[in-house]
Amino acid sequence: MAAVKVAVTGFGGRMGRALAQALAQSEAAALSAAVVRPGSSLVGADAGEVAGLGGNGLEIVDSLERADFDVLIDFTAPAATLANAKFCADRRRPMVIGTTGFDAAQKEELLAAARQIPLCLASNFSTGVNLCFKLLETAARVLGEDADIEIVEAHHRHKVDAPSGTALSMGEVVADTLGRDLAQVAVYGREGQTGARSRDTIGFATVRGGDVVGDHTVMFLADGERVEISHRASSRLSFARGAVRAAAWLAGRQPGHYDMRDVLGLK
Missing domain, CATH: 3.40.50.720 (NAD(P)-binding Rossmann-like Domain)
Known part of the structure; x- marks a missing residue:
């Protein structure tokens, strides 16, 4: 062919x-x-x-x-x-x-x-990232109602949008699995007297610097334990x-x- x-x-x-x-x-x-x-x-x-x-x-x-x-x-x-x-x-x-x-x-x-x-x-064409999307569905079903969910991403200094499309896609996978609307529950950064964290929110943190190709971590933080699903691209x-x-x-x-x-x- x-x-x-x-x-x-x-x-x-x-x-x-x-x-x-x-x-x-x-x-x-x-x-x-x-x-x-x-x-x-x-x-x-x-x-x-x-x-x-x-x-x-x-x-x-x-x-x-x-x-x-x-x-x-x-x-x-x-x-x-x-x-x-x-x-x-x-x-x-x-x-x-x-x-x-x-x-x-x-x-x-x-x-x-x-x-x-x-x-x-697609927000990300990496095979590993797309496998992470599948893992996130499972983690959200098992842990999502009992854990606080935070997403941290890092990219090189030249990236012009934030959070990254991949981080947003990860948030969408988790929110959709839990029946939440990401537009309503996303929190993009925190500063000052923010008050106690709401369990339903999904937090995003962004890092920009150097020549980082792309790092993403989704944390499910429960009382007494946490699960992290991470992907790091080196090329x-x-x-x-x-x-x-x-x-x-x-x-x-x-x-x-x-x-x-x-x-x-x-x-």
């Missing part, structure tokens, strides 16, 4: 390079287009050389109009991702989205595109390999909204 042709937007960024490396290691998918923003100094450069893989003859372009692909992988920014989703929906091209920081209206716009194309939207390749796996899985699927747990068969 021929490899799925994959375009990568935001190719000049850290995730773009990691995706190129993951695609180079994949037998199911291959890099067919490397896209950067208009005006980038990388336009016209050899994608393999930019990714540190050696020349491959693939020229970096500044528009999806110039890209040949079966599936698009997008780890950029909300406004750019929405524009790319419209492009893909108009042309019936599947799309894998790892961008985070969408507001409610933007997420609705993305889900509208999923009525026309298969769209895999962006863990996310990139998952996104490439999702791209290969998405090719040929029916239109709809999928996530990484669909790809891994964890639902």
Whole structure:
């Protein structure tokens, strides 16, 4: 079977390079287009050389109009991702989205595109993180009514949104399992005389600094014991390999909204 042709937007960024490396290691998918923003100094450069893989003859372009692909992988920014989703929906091209920081209206716009194309939207494409989501469902069912729940995440100094999309997804998994509305029970940081903690709340704490790729810990704190479920990423390749796996899985699927747990068969 021929490899799925994959375009990568935001190719000049850290995730773009990691995706190129993951695609180079994949037998199911291959890099067919490397896209950067208009005006980038990388336009016209050899994608393999930019990714540190050696020349491959693939020229970096500044528009999806110039890209040949079966599936698009997008780890950029909300406004750019929405524009790319419209492009893909108009042309019936599947799309894998790892961008985070969408507001409610933007997420609705993305889900509208999923009525026309298969769209895999995930806050984190790491296999380990998605396994943690499954473990969190079990922990919440067993411990959630008798424990205080806190989520701590850490990322590098350049991350622009907080809490991370992964931390929010972890909170959503726990809240949904317990029949709570995360929007009503989330507490984002504490300061001053906050009063006693309400058992129903789910707390979030954010750390930013250095070159931390991504650390997440969910704590279930009961009287006399606590359980922690943690994931620590040491390389962006863990996310990139998952996104490439999702791209290969998405090719040929029916239109709809999928996530990484669909790809891994964890639902």
